[in-house]
Amino acid sequence: xTGVSQDPRHKITKRGQNVTFRCDPISExxxxxxxxxxxxxxxxxxTYFQNEAQLEKSRLLSDRFSAERPKGSFSTLEIQxxxxxxxxxxxxxxxxxxGELFFGEGSRLTVL
Amino acid sequence: xxxxTQLDSQVPVFEEAPVELRCNYxxxxxxxxxxxVQYPNQGLQLLLKYLSGSTLVESINGFEAxxxxxxxxxxxxxxxxxxxxxxxxxxxxxxxxxxxxIFGSGTRLLVRP
Numbered sequence: 001x002t003g004v005s006q007d008p009r010h011k012i013t014k015r016g017q018n019v020t021f022r023c024d025p026i027s028e029x030x031x032x033x034x035x036x037x038x039x040x041x042x043x044x045x046x047t048y049f050q051n052e053a054q055l056e057k058s059r060l061l062s063d064r065f066s067a068e069r070p071k072g073s074f075s076t077l078e079i080q081x082x083x084x085x086x087x088x089x090x091x092x093x094x095x096x097x098x099g100e101l102f103f104g105e106g107s108r109l110t111v112l
Numbered sequence: 113x114x115x116x117t118q119l120d121s122q123v124p125v126f127e128e129a130p131v132e133l134r135c136n137y138x139x140x141x142x143x144x145x146x147x148x149v150q151y152p153n154q155g156l157q158l159l160l161k162y163l164s165g166s167t168l169v170e171s172i173n174g175f176e177a178x179x180x181x182x183x184x185x186x187x188x189x190x191x192x193x194x195x196x197x198x199x200x201x202x203x204x205x206x207x208x209x210x211x212x213x214i215f216g217s218g219t220r221l222l223v224r225p
Binding site for chain 1: 211
C-alpha cells in the first residue's frame with residue numbers, strides 16, 4: 001500500500017496521559033498536514049510541514065500539542081497531559097505541489 | 113475569517129433521483145475549491161476540484177460541481193444517484209498555494225432503494 005499511513009488507528013487513554021501519533025506520508029510528497037476532526041464536524045487544520053520545516057500552526061494547537069517531521073519523511077503529533085476535549089480523529093495528509101492532497105484513515109483518540 | 117458553509121447536514125434521496133449538495137464560502141480573494149467524500153470507515157478522498165479555467169468540473173463517477181464566483185458557491189450535483197454514493201461529503205477551500213484546506217461541516221448523503 002503506497003498511501004498515507006497512520007498509527008495507531010485507535011488510542012484510548014486516561015486524562016493526563018501523553019499520546020503520540022505517527023504519520024507516514026506518500027514517499028515523494030514533501031508537504032504533510034495534520035487535521036483534527038470531531039463528531040459531526042469537518043476537519044480543522046492544525047499544522048503543516050514542507051519537508052522538515054513546520055510552516056504554520058493553528059491557534060487550535062495549544063502548548064500541549066507538538067508536531068515534528070525530523071527528516072522530512074514521517075511525522076509525529078504528540079499531545080501532552082490529555083484532556084477529554086482532545087478526543088477526536090486526528091488526520092494526516094500529504095501533498096506534492098501540482099498534485100493531489102491524500103489523506104490517511106486517521107487516528108482516533110478517546111480520552112477517558 | 114474565511115469559512116465554508118454546508119447548510120444541509122443530511123440529504124436523503126431515492127436511488128436514481130438527482131441530488132444537489134450545497135456549498136458556499138466566504139472569501140474576498142481567489143480560492144481553490146474542492147469536494148471530498150468519506151465512505152464509512154475510510155479516509156477522505158478527493159472527488160473533484162476547481163483550480164482555474166472552466167467553472168464546471170466533473171468527477172469520474174458522474175458528479176459535477178460548478179464554481180459561481182458571484183454567488184461564492186460550489187454546489188455538487190449528480191443527475192442519478194446510486195446506493196453506493198451513500199457517504200459524507202465535505203466541501204473545502206484553499207486560499208493560496210499552501211493548500212491549507214478549510215472544510216465545511218459536511219453533508220451526509222443517504223441514498224435509499
